[in-house]
Amino acid sequence: GLSTIWSIYEVDNLNDRHPYAGADRVVYKDHWGEKPVQASINGMTWAALYVAANACIRDSGDEHHIYIEQFRPSKDDPRTLILTTGS
DSSP: OOOSEEOOTTOOOTTSBOSOTTOOEEEEOSSSSSSOEEEEOOSSBHHHHHHHHHHHHHHHTOSSOOEEEEEEEOSSOTTEEEEEEEO
């Protein structure tokens, strides 16, 4: 049921644990909408990040940038991961 495309080729298995211990949300800022959107991370796997990123992209309304390319920890809040996408 995901409508986005996983484009982080360094990750072979979405069931593996991601390295962002303590992160509990994904924020998507760089989209065509006006406000950042966020989604909770429910789990410690790459698949959990995929689901959260998919929700952010869907909620942003940006149907062009659907490739999930990177997560990076926020400098201001270590519990937040910033989503980067591409088209």
